[in-house]
Amino acid sequence: MGKHVPPLPLNETERLAALHDLRILDTAPEAHFDAVCSTAAALFSVPMTLVSLIDIDRQWFKAKCGITVDGTPRDLAFCAYAILNDDALVVEDATTDPRFANNPLVTGEPGIRFYAGAPLVLRSGIRLGTLCIIDTKPRSFSEAQRTQLEDLAEIVVAHIELHRKQLAVQAALEERTRAQEDILKARKALEETTDLLRLAQEAAGAGIWHWSLGEDVVRNSPESARMLGFSVEPGSADWIDISKAEWAEWVHPDDLAMVRAAHVAALRDDTVYKVEYRVRLPEGSDGYRWLMSFGRIIRDAETGRPTRIVGLDLDVTERHTTQESLIKSEARLALALDSGSDGLWDWDITTGHVWYSDRWQTMLGYMPGEIEPHIRSWTDLTHPDDLQQAQSLLKDHFEGRSDSYVCEHRVRTKAGAYSWILARGRVVAWNEQRAPLRIVGTYIDITERKAVEERIAHIACHDALTGLPNRTVFREQLKRRLAEVRRGRGQAALLCLDLDRFKTVNDTLGHPAGDDLLCQIAARLRATVRDSDVVVRLGGDEFAIIVPHLDHPHQASKLAERLIDAVGQPLDLGGHLVTVGTSIGIALAPGNGGTPETLFKNADIALYRAKAAARNNYCFYEAGMDAAVETRMRLELEMREAVMCDGFALHYQPVLRLSEDRIIGFEALMRWPHPTRGMIAPDEFIPLAEESGLIVPLGSWALHEACSEAASWPGELTVAVNVSTVQFQRPGLEQSVLSALEASGLAPHRLILEITESVLVQDAEAVIACLHRLRNLGVRIALDDFGTGYSSLSYLRRFPFDKIKIDRTFIREISDPGAAAIVRAVVGIATQLGATVTAEGVETTEQFEQVRQKGCTDVQGYLVSRPLTAEKAAEFIGSSTSTEQAYERLCGAERQDQHCACAA
Structure with missing residues (x-):
């Protein structure tokens, strides 16, 4: 593909x-x-x-x-x-x-x-x-x-948006910088122009003119004539007479009236004549030149009447061009500042005057110009709790302890709420004593980012499912309270809770129902404790409660009773009414531990003891409890060593076929002959092996060992091997079965795998599919301990078992009509399904006769034989195994022990 x-x-x-x-x-x-x-x-x-x-x-x-x-x-x-x-x-x-x-x-x-x-x-x-x-x-x-993943993605987008806004601010600041550079260039150009004009005037390079008021002409120096647009020979020093009519033709029409008005005003008021106006450029050129013209009224010494005007012309075209560029640059800057998404400010520190951009004001809900352009506006609008920090950071920058002013704080909007902003600024002007004169900066609205950060902080400290505080908060709160306890500030208690029957609900109704259950339980726990108590979810169905203030241990026990009662109330999970319970371990501080680690360990030990004693129970930690835990850990360590050193053995219990009066096979039973403790019972080490995961290598070893032993048996004798729930949960079971069959050469139909209903409860679909694959190999499947689970009949319908084994509890009470009816019913169902029925734990002749009469096909128990070593099993196969001789063995066993019990 x-x-x-x-x-x-x-x-x-x-x-x-x-x-x-x-x-x-x-x-x-x-x-x-x-x-x-x-x-x-x-x-x-x-x-x-x-x-x-x-x-x-x-x-x-x-x-x-x-x-x-x-x-x-x-x-x-x-x-x-x-x-x-x-x-x-x-x-x-x-x-x-x-x-x-x-x-x-x-x-x-x-x-x-x-x-x-x-x-x-x-x-x-x-x-x-x-x-x-x-x-x-x-x-x-x-x-x-x-x-949750989509929420975190929104956080990433928020940071990308912040990055985009920072790019926009940077572009606006660059535009402002360019505009300021244009302003500086313009100022410099003006200064240079002024210097040049001064030099020109000193060197008579400026245009000079004088006008006799009684005449129609104005006499102009060559430079003045050239400025007016007339053609002048290079190097000429002659004065040029220009009539007022000729002069008027060269003046810009829009400026002519203004110039004439200036003449009239100067003559009337006896003032210095000064005017700026435009004149046409020489023929062949487009546009106009700007002139600045000065004139002084000269009067007759005797009469005082004005006789003439003496003046000077300066070419100020470049200055006007620069001013126009400056105006355009300022307009561009203003547009850049007010069209950006962020606010800008410019503070004259010496006067307190602050220029706020329109965006600075509108982002807070104000109209442009509504906020007073003074530093006190910033002081009034800043949140009182943030003002001191903001002023401190400003001072650090003013006094050279930081390169720039950067501060996150809240500012009051026109609506009265507060928005979070990121303020940045830098001093751009200092006096000779290095005192700041002017600072410019930006405002960025980070309210959304702050909200996102609060959500991140909440996610980091709270359980996503129940909303309860998580392990991080648990450790911090417990550490803080125990520090106070060590300083003599009262007592505290730690309660560790574990839900009973939660796994059954989760596996039966599905994970969504399990999540709903945990949320409802979390709500009940919060409603049961005081406001000062801290309820946390540690993970799975484990919770903990910190009681920070305790006057007497009796308060902790009363709380535990209320919690057990609250958790035990029925729960509605999508129309299914279910009940769960809780076991609680309690450790008190300072008596049971002064550190979080010790107190939690002791509360967990007390929880272990409460669960071992009875469900829906609570237990206080007592000295010596950890000895039981230590014993369990030591047993697990010795079990690991036994697995590595082949310290386990298989015993084999015969199975008798009633219709043929012969032994048809054996069930392989695991035994642990401990070198110092003697034979350890399976019900003591099998649960520990399942909890620790050691059942997987043990189960694989049992498969190989049983198949290897059975391969040496004559005829079609079968061997049955128990398979644990944990083996189905871990990968590799099918491969282990195939490997055992291939290594031993045992025909697949001679191997029977015995499972209990608990195997199917874990993940029925996956387990049944695996059983079908094993059955297709030829391996036979038996349902062990039938009748002790919750839904055995449904599993019989979904998977055609080869054998059904009736639990020994029904055989022990078979004289009871109810138990006998169940046995008959199981036999009837098995007959319809084409499966054989094995009665387990048959120990008396009365039980033997009863199971025969009820239609059981096979018998297993002390009647036939106790579990045997491999060598004894081989001898047993060689001996006569008729029903009559089984009776004889049973009678002999009954005479020796009237109350014998079947081995696991």
Whole structure:
């Protein structure tokens, strides 16, 4: 099958443009993106998490956890599928998904099996990439987990939005910087122009003119004539007479009236004549030149009447051009500042005047110009709890202890609420004593980011399912309270709770019902304790309660009783009424421990003792309880050593076929002959082996040992081997059976695997499928201890067992009419299903006759034989095994022990 190539989004061109505009590809790692990856890895317990951005032909990792590469080709990326819609993409087992089954990332390193990716939606339809989690094992993914992943993806988008806003602010500041540079250049140009004009005037380079008021002409120096636009020979020093009519033709029509008005005003008021106006450039040139013209009224010394005007012309065209450029630059700057998404401010420290951009005011709900342009407005609007810190950070910058002013604080909006802002600023002007004169800066609205951070903090400290505080809060609260207890501030108690029968509900009604149950129990626990008590979920169905203030241990016991009663009330789980219980262990501080580790360990030991004593019970920790735990741990350690050193043995108990009056096989029973403790009973070490997982290597050893022994037996004698629930939960059972058969050469139909109903309860569909595969190999399947579970009949209907074994409790009480009726019913069902029926624990002649009469096909128990070693079993096979001789053995056994009990 060929490799699947992910399709492109319909808006791929627009999506790529948005991604590239962010300028985020190939940037350095950033702590807040990495923090989201770490949070996702811890929250979902996965080895790999990524913030992936999908480029033209690659996916690049902005943040990563548990992986070293920086990206992959796009055609291999799971995320290339995840960006096709807004919903999270979940692949619970990549090997079964045709899109990914042949993907090199699945068939090779890192061996992806599970993938969940939530798209990073910048705006409608624009999905930049994903926040994804990856595991090398298949796994399920609930709706609650999907929601949590999408929430974390929104956090990533919030940081990307912040990055985009920072780019916009940077662009606005760059535009402002360019405008300020234009202003400086203009000022410099003006200064240079002024200097040049001064030099020109001093060197008579300026245009000079004088006008006799009684004449129609104005005499102009060559430079003045050239400025007016007249043609002048180079090097000429002659004055040029220009009539008022000629002069008027060269003046800009819009300025002519203004110039004439200036003449009249100067003559009337006896003032210095000064005016700026435009004149046409010489023929062949377009446009106008700006002149600044000065004139002084000269009067007759005797009469005082004005006789002439002497003046000077300066070419100020360059100054006007610079001013126009400056005006345009200022307009561009104003537009950039007020069209940006962030507010800007400019504070004259010496006067207290502050310029606030329109955006600075509108982002707080005010109209432009509504806020007083003074520093006291900032003081009044800043949240009182944040003002001191903001002023302290300003002082640090003013006094040189920081390169810039950076502060996150709250500002009051016009509506009266408070928004979080990020203020940045830098001093741009100092006096000679290095005191700050002026500071400019920006405001960025980070209210949304703050809300996201609060959600992250809540996720980090609370259980996602129940909303209760988690282990992190538990450790911190317990540590803080015990520190107070050590200083003599009262007593405290720690209660550890474990739900009884929760696993049965979870397996029977499903995980959603189990989650609902945990949420309801959490609510009941919160409602039962005081406000000062701390209820936490430690994981699974384990809870803990810290009682920080305790006057007497009696209070802890009363609380435990209330908790047991509250938990034990019926629960409605989607129409199913169920009840669960709880066991509680209690440790008191300081008496039972002064550190969190010791107190928790002792409360857990007390919980272990409460569960061992009876369900729905509580128990206080007492000195010496940990000895039982230590004994259990020592037994587990010795069991591990026995597994490694072949310290276990199999005994074999015969099975008698009533219709043929002969032994048809044996059941293999595990025994532990301890070198110092003697024979340890199976009911003591089998549960421990299952809890520790040692039952898996033990079970594999028992299969190989039993098959090897049975292969030496004559005829068609069978061997039955018990298979534990744990062996079905772990991979490798089928391979272990095949390996045992191949190594021993035993025919598959001579091997019987005995399972109990508890095996089917774990995951009925998967277990029944596995049983069918084993049966197809020829192996026979027996249902052991029938009748002791909750739904045995349903399993008989779903899987055709070869043998049904009636539990010894029914055989022991077979003289009771009720027990006898159950035995008859089981025989009837087995007959209809074509299965044989074995009566277990037959120990008396009366029981023997009863099971024969009820129709049982096989008998197992002390009547036939006690469990035998392999050597004794071989001898037993060689001896006569008729029913009459079984009677003789039984009678002899009864004479020796009237109350013998069947071995497990």
